[in-house]
Amino acid sequence: MAGEVTIPVAYVRGTSWFHKLHPIPKLIWAIGALVLAFSTRNPLFLSCFFLFGFLLIILAGILNNYLKVLLILLPISLSFIVLQSLAPAFPRPWISIAELGPFTIYQEGIYSGISLFLRCLAAVNFASLMILTTHPSDLFTALNRIGMPHHANFMVSTSLQLIPIVQREFIIIMSAQRSRGMKATGFSAAIPCIVPVFAGTIERIQQLSLSLASRAFGSKGLKTNIREIEASLKDYVAGIIGLGFTIAGTWYLIYYRVQLDWSEDALLPIWLSKALVVGSALIFIGTILHFWRKAKG
Amino acid sequence: MTKEIIQIENLTYQYAHTDKPALVDINLSINKGEYLAIIGPCGAGKTSLALSLNGIVPHMTVGEMRGKVLVDGIDTTQTQVRDLAHIVGMVFDNPEYQLSQSTVLSEMAIGLENIGIPRDEMLKRIVVALEIVGLSGLEERSPLALSGGQQQRLAIAAALSMYPKVLVLDEPTSNLDPMGKEEVFAVTARLNQEKQMTVVIVEHEVEVIASYADRVIVLDKGQIVNSGNVNDIFSDIDSLDGIGVRSPQVTAIASGLEKKGYHFENLPVTLDGADATFSDWLKQGKALA
Amino acid sequence: MSNIIECINLSHVYPEGFTAIKGINLKVKEGEVVAILGQNGSGKTTLVKHFNGLLKPTNGTVSINGIDTAKQTVFNLSRYAGYVFQNPNHQLFATSVLAELEFGPKNQGLANDEIEARVKETADFFQLHSIINEHPLRLSFPLRKIVAMASIFAMQPSIFILDEPTTGQDHGGAEKIRKFLRKLQDDEKTVILVTHDMPLVAEIADRVIAMWSSEIISTANPREFFFDLKTMEKTKLQQPQATALSHRLQKRVLNEGITLTVQETIKALEKVVNP
Numbered sequence: 053m054a055g056e057v058t059i060p061v062a063y064v065r066g067t068s069w070f071h072k073l074h075p076i077p078k079l080i081w082a083i084g085a086l087v088l089a090f091s092t093r094n095p096l097f098l099s100c101f102f103l104f105g106f107l108l109i110i111l112a113g114i115l116n117n118y119l120k121v122l123l124i125l126l127p128i129s130l131s132f133i134v135l136q137s138l139a140p141a142f143p144r145p146w147i148s149i150a151e152l153g154p155f156t157i158y159q160e161g162i163y164s165g166i167s168l169f170l171r172c173l174a175a176v177n178f179a180s181l182m183i184l185t186t187h188p189s190d191l192f193t194a195l196n197r198i199g200m201p202h203h204a205n206f207m208v209s210t211s212l213q214l215i216p217i218v219q220r221e222f223i224i225i226m227s228a229q230r231s232r233g234m235k236a237t238g239f240s241a242a243i244p245c246i247v248p249v250f251a252g253t254i255e256r257i258q259q260l261s262l263s264l265a266s267r268a269f270g271s272k273g274l275k276t277n278i279r280e281i282e283a284s285l286k287d288y289v290a291g292i293i294g295l296g297f298t299i300a301g302t303w304y305l306i307y308y309r310v311q312l313d314w315s316e317d318a319l320l321p322i323w324l325s326k327a328l329v330v331g332s333a334l335i336f337i338g339t340i341l342h343f344w345r346k347a348k349g
Numbered sequence: 350m351t352k353e354i355i356q357i358e359n360l361t362y363q364y365a366h367t368d369k370p371a372l373v374d375i376n377l378s379i380n381k382g383e384y385l386a387i388i389g390p391c392g393a394g395k396t397s398l399a400l401s402l403n404g405i406v407p408h409m410t411v412g413e414m415r416g417k418v419l420v421d422g423i424d425t426t427q428t429q430v431r432d433l434a435h436i437v438g439m440v441f442d443n444p445e446y447q448l449s450q451s452t453v454l455s456e457m458a459i460g461l462e463n464i465g466i467p468r469d470e471m472l473k474r475i476v477v478a479l480e481i482v483g484l485s486g487l488e489e490r491s492p493l494a495l496s497g498g499q500q501q502r503l504a505i506a507a508a509l510s511m512y513p514k515v516l517v518l519d520e521p522t523s524n525l526d527p528m529g530k531e532e533v534f535a536v537t538a539r540l541n542q543e544k545q546m547t548v549v550i551v552e553h554e555v556e557v558i559a560s561y562a563d564r565v566i567v568l569d570k571g572q573i574v575n576s577g578n579v580n581d582i583f584s585d586i587d588s589l590d591g592i593g594v595r596s597p598q599v600t601a602i603a604s605g606l607e608k609k610g611y612h613f614e615n616l617p618v619t620l621d622g623a624d625a626t627f628s629d630w631l632k633q634g635k636a637l638a
Numbered sequence: 639m640s641n642i643i644e645c646i647n648l649s650h651v652y653p654e655g656f657t658a659i660k661g662i663n664l665k666v667k668e669g670e671v672v673a674i675l676g677q678n679g680s681g682k683t684t685l686v687k688h689f690n691g692l693l694k695p696t697n698g699t700v701s702i703n704g705i706d707t708a709k710q711t712v713f714n715l716s717r718y719a720g721y722v723f724q725n726p727n728h729q730l731f732a733t734s735v736l737a738e739l740e741f742g743p744k745n746q747g748l749a750n751d752e753i754e755a756r757v758k759e760t761a762d763f764f765q766l767h768s769i770i771n772e773h774p775l776r777l778s779f780p781l782r783k784i785v786a787m788a789s790i791f792a793m794q795p796s797i798f799i800l801d802e803p804t805t806g807q808d809h810g811g812a813e814k815i816r817k818f819l820r821k822l823q824d825d826e827k828t829v830i831l832v833t834h835d836m837p838l839v840a841e842i843a844d845r846v847i848a849m850w851s852s853e854i855i856s857t858a859n860p861r862e863f864f865f866d867l868k869t870m871e872k873t874k875l876q877q878p879q880a881t882a883l884s885h886r887l888q889k890r891v892l893n894e895g896i897t898l899t900v901q902e903t904i905k906a907l908e909k910v911v912n913p
Binding site for chain 2: 189202206209210212213216217255256259260261262263264265266267268269270271273274275276277278280
């Protein structure tokens with residue numbers, strides 16, 4: 053069948069400690085990880101942080117699913133190295149260390165690129181840890197308990213269901229239009245395929261809203277939940293630890309940011325810098341081509 | 350204690366931007382425990398009528414309504430659809446379009462969560478409803494992985510879990526294969542016969558309706574043009590044909606023979622009935638009008 | 639009459655490992671109307687998707703008009719086999735019925751005057767002139783189905799593959815579709831009908847192919863098929879009511895063969911009392 057590109061980021065069933073952890077502490081850890089990762093550019097810290105997250109992923113038993121996510125995000129993150137090296141998002145002056153054809157590779161660029169790459173991966177690690185071990189319904193049920201509206205839960209779970217449905221419809225419609233002699237590529241393929249998907253999705257949503265109204269959707273008053281989320285002591289402890297680490301860690305990273313700035317000191321050999329930039333570019337372009345060809349079918 | 354669960358008085362409804370009303374002066378009483386079938390050609394107003402039974406018409410449509418629909422004594426124009434949900438359950442023609450959750454269990458829970466049923470009670474009701482429709486044990490299955498017939502039965506179960514007094518089904522089998530059709534009809538019959546549920550069903554499968562329905566109403570151009578039991582309705586084969594509605598094939602056969610000069614006391618409407626009628630008729634030999 | 643479709647030991651296993659059809663041997667003659675029956679999941683849709691190249695065999699061969707489909711694109715095969723999908727909403731996208739009818743011929747790269755001729759012929763055949771400028775999505779469901787059929791007709795394939803043409807219709811709509819199917823039959827087009835409308839099958843099919851659990855379990859003409867109660871029970875299909883009646887009466891009173899339609903039954907019954 054022509055190009056099935058499904059999104060591999062979804063809840064994975066399991067019984068690890070992380071699966072059993074309450075959604076709120078997990079959310080705290082995920083957000084905390086984001087804050088920490090973006091508080092510094094220090095490659096050592098970021099690498100360790102990344103590895104720490106990686107270790108937790110292995111412990112949670114979600115390595116395979118995580119690797120699928122990584123497969124998509126890794127090449128895209130590598131593009132940062134390429135782009136940053138050639139045009140650093142860093143205050144001038146820049147130290148140029150090598151020439152690559154018409155382009156100049158800058159020291160700060162490499163540093164910035166590598167740290168952005170590591171930041172991205174570290175954040176992804178903890179985000180994946182949360183997303184892959186938490187059922188969206190549980191997360192929103194937990195949020196509902198602390199005041200978030202009931203509808204948000206429903207909207208998320210319904211949207212998640214819609215994604216595979218719309219993908220499936222798209223494939224059917226492409227088959228239907230190809231049967232009418234439509235060539236499967238190019239702009240001429242866009243309208244005959246997109247209009248029916250759109251129209252079908254709208255009709256589906258209209259019907260769904262009638263069905264839901266017929267099941268009392270929009271009722272005022274107390275809502276109950278079929279999923280049970282109870283917080284126990286260890287959940288509170290985990291949440292507090294997460295919060296503590298984030299606050300302490302962020303303070304440390306900002307207080308010592310000058311000492312942690314290794315942009316002048318960490319000098320890579322020229323051949324390595326060039327190899328890094330060229331290699332990243334090739335992997336990035338290669339990935340784009342691969343997905344493009346796969347989508348063509 | 351009246352025996353009517355639904356009373357429709359002088360109902361007229363016209364959708365916005367149309368030049369003709371969809372429903373014209375409908376007067377209808379539906380009794381508790383009745384199995385009522387609504388038939389008629391495409392565009393006759395069957396869906397509009399069905400949707401007026403739980404307030405979708407007029408609250409979720411754009412148009413003008415005159416007249417009254419009373420459901421268990423409650424005026425639908427004064428009550429929101431969500432507040433009628435526990436009285437009238439509604440099942441639509443496309444099974445998949447009614448489903449939105451990732452498991453059968455969470456799909457079943459939506460309605461109950463909305464009306465604030467406690468969790469223990471929820472689980473009880475879900476088990477009961479799934480058992481009635483024959484989907485017990487499939488709680489963790491993804492609704493998208495179910496067959497069309499199973500999906501439609503799930504939609505019925507989801508409506509049943511609200512413990513409604515009336516179940517309204519708008520062409521529930523039109524998108525199903527023969528097995529799915531049979532499953533859904535069997536569930537409606539079971540609900541009506543074993544649980545005394547009032548069933549209102551819009552359908553084209555006249556052969557099946559002839560076996561199950563207590564009463565049939567015929568709609569054409571927004572009006573009720575005939576109402577009666579299955580024998581009376583389907584025997585009037587020429588008027589039905591005139592508005593584009595089939596009668597069961599066995600009825601058409603008997604009617605065809607009548608036109609050739611033969612006589613039948615009553616035109617059969619079911620296979621068993623036809624078997625008996627024609628067996629007698631053939632044994633008696635010629636029976637001229 | 640040549641074989642316009644030929645399947646030799648055809649199997650299709652989906653990437654996930656699911657065997658949808660296996661060991662299919664099938665020959666369809668030009669001009670035949672063949673009904674493919676079976677419950678959803680029996681493999682019938684998978685089978686017919688091989689006839690216009692949407693699916694390629696994972697084992698065995700499929701030939702359309704003598705051409706092996708394995709290396710052919712859907713585009714090339716669309717010249718010979720047109721596929722009308724079950725849901726017209728999956729195919730209708732343009733702003734007018736006219737544009738829908740033009741879509742296929744345009745894709746085929748025909749000259750403008752040829753396209754115009756095709757559109758006119760199609761509009762004549764399906765009586766679409768009064769709605770030629772209407773937006774397809776504003777039409778009723780039966781009309782949309784007819785427009786979808788017409789848009790495939792405009793490509794003038796010799797094989798028509800129709801997926802559930804009468805499903806989801808009221809009697810009037812279904813009757814319109816039946817009329818056009820009879821016309822196609824009269825024009826000696828090859829029609830592959832995937833359907834569970836048994837009265838339609840009884841009325842129009844030359845041959846019935848019944849599928850169960852990824853295999854063909856019966857190939858027969860409709861009269862033989864509806865008489866074969868064992869196969870009907872296995873595939874959970876039902877005889878048309880007229881046929882069921884004649885079958886019951888036949889055992890006890892009729893002594894004629896079973897009938898397929900209301901008209902046939904009337905004649906058969908009359909013959910008994912008025913020989």
